[in-house]
Amino acid sequence: MNDLIFLIPAFPLTGFLVMALAGRYMSRSLVSWIAVGSVTLSAVITIMAGIPFLRGPNSTAITSLIYTWIDTGGFKADIALHMDALSFVFCFVITFVGALIHLYSVEFMKDDEGFARFFTYMNLFVASMLILVLADNLLLLYLGWEGVGLCSYLLIGFWYRDPGNGYAARKAFIVTRIGDTFMIIGLFLLYISFNTLHIDQILRMAPADWEPGSVKAVAAAILLLGGALGKSAQLPMQTWLPDAMAGPSPVSALIHAATMVTAGVYLIARMHTIFTLAPVVQTAVAMIGAATLLIAGFSAFAQHDLKRVLAYSTISQIGYMFLALGVGAWSAAIFHFMTHAFFKALLFLAAGSVILLLHEEHDMHKMGGLKNRLPVIFITFLVGGASLSALPLVTAGFYSKDQILWLTWASDTGSKWLWIAGIIGAFVTSLYTFRMIFLTFFGKVKTEPSHRPGLLMTVPLITLAVLSVVGGFVEFPGNMMPVQIFSGIITTVLPAIQIHSHDIPEWVFQVISGLMTIMGILLAWRLFYKPSPFETVFHKSRLNNFFYSGWGFDGIYDALFVNPFVWLSEINKNDFIDRFYNLLAGITRLFNSLLSYTQNGRLRWYAMGLTAGMVIILVLMMTL
């Protein structure tokens, strides 16, 4: 199997190359076959390669050296792939969910003039993301990291004729670039400290070289965290993700929900030793996660645009993952990543279908009554929504989110404040999720859908809906059933969590979080099932505007960074360095015009010049 894992990124990369070079000459069906086929083949190889991991905890990582990339002056970076249980889970989600989303896109994009271009970018994205999670050194990881950023930019601005989309794409690129800069500085620091960028070696050397809480460990952890925050749209760099919804819906599903935005989670989990050595930063991760999940949750509650609700919801759910990482619940974070990928991709795809079938209508208040018009989409969306709001026992979201909440309380590094934030977040999650469902699918029909979705759309939806339910059954809470397959395989890579002794039994927390979800659903039903006075009153309130604007972060950043920068560039429109050189050129040109004035074609003037010159020379000769 060692020799085959290079095929996992190689298939989509080949697909990208073929389509980039010849996509415009190929028929749409050929493009679809290449795009979907390459990702599907990757998924098959991933599952084949992953069978040993599923067998048990004794599996070892697969490493495969493809090519020595750089080997100079003691610095060595290979293009080498490393697959362990953590990479496997990510690869599985990327290729499997990616293949489903590609399949869905074939129908979603069928009337788009940029059909081949879309799949070219999508395949490049899948290849970059796979390189990111399979890289065995940080430089290769960074290559994938920048590759997915590029694809994200290209796909947000996919419909480039609308300047707003270009603006959203630039915003996403620039904001994540701030994080990337943190990260590359972090890589430099790690290289200076350990003289290598090989991940395994760094993780082995770090505990020996660095004291827990030492300055270098804290600095490295902060810098890596900066990269993770930008990519994963966490506080304070979350502002780009809601605008990133300008891209086509499959892009939102694949890049801005299921995979790319969780790269930060992957990075922190992969470099967990560094974070364990910097307890301050790890606590900060948990607090940032808790703050983000609340802020984004409340923002989601006030949105009108179906996709923006889901975008804020994504930020909020990644906040849960950061919370789990911060309290040391590594496995729970990865588990939530997996279930979240299933149900959030499902929700985005279903929302994309709704928007497509309602003629690009994004506003939920103009939808309604779709449950009888689009039953398949309704049922799958309901399943996804239930999973997102963690409906107890029957959904995958419950198992992963409940594990995070429980471990937030029970972990050595957890605290009850973080738990309270999480539980409020759970309530808000179910509130905004079912607000979205009631507004979109219940009530009166306001816009008629144009047609029913075809098989290529419904098959991925149904598959993901099934996964959103059964995906949670690989890991049960300890007090329910002794099935912990997921944490079993993850703990081969990541340390198990330390749980302190406690008086309150686990089931109490499960009951509380279950009740929170159900209360949220009931409140949403009370407020939004039928048009209620609350909706109209709240709609006009300042609080709603505050939440709607995402807690005013965009305004603050505009005032703090964007406007001063624009102002500076306005006053320096004629660059002052250019001005200096233009001045030199101007002086030269002045002399030129003065001298060329003497060349007036008058013979006597020239004779006068000759005479004057002669007189001057004579005078000089006589006086000197």
Place this chain on the structure above:
Amino acid sequence: MVTVSMEIQLALAGLLFLTGLVGLLVRRNIIFMLMSIEIMLNSAGLAFVIAGSHWMQADGQVMFIFILTVSAAEVSVGLALILQMFHHYRTLDADALNRLLDKKKMEN
């Protein structure tokens, strides 16, 4: 034979040269300008002859012969050009003949 001091001889040559120069500068008629140049050439030749007689050397006279030759050639070419000029432009005014000037440069 009356001998004149060399200063006076050279002053005469200088006066001749200045006459030619002033004529060149103030005249607009190109024939007069050509004639002024001839005067200047002759003043130079005179200076050579003066110097030759002063040092009892033949070089001065030799140089004067050369200058005569050059000025003869110059006058023949110059007159031919003046004829052509008059033919083309119907004027002998040198100031009216600045057409070789690059007009674009003037605009700058």
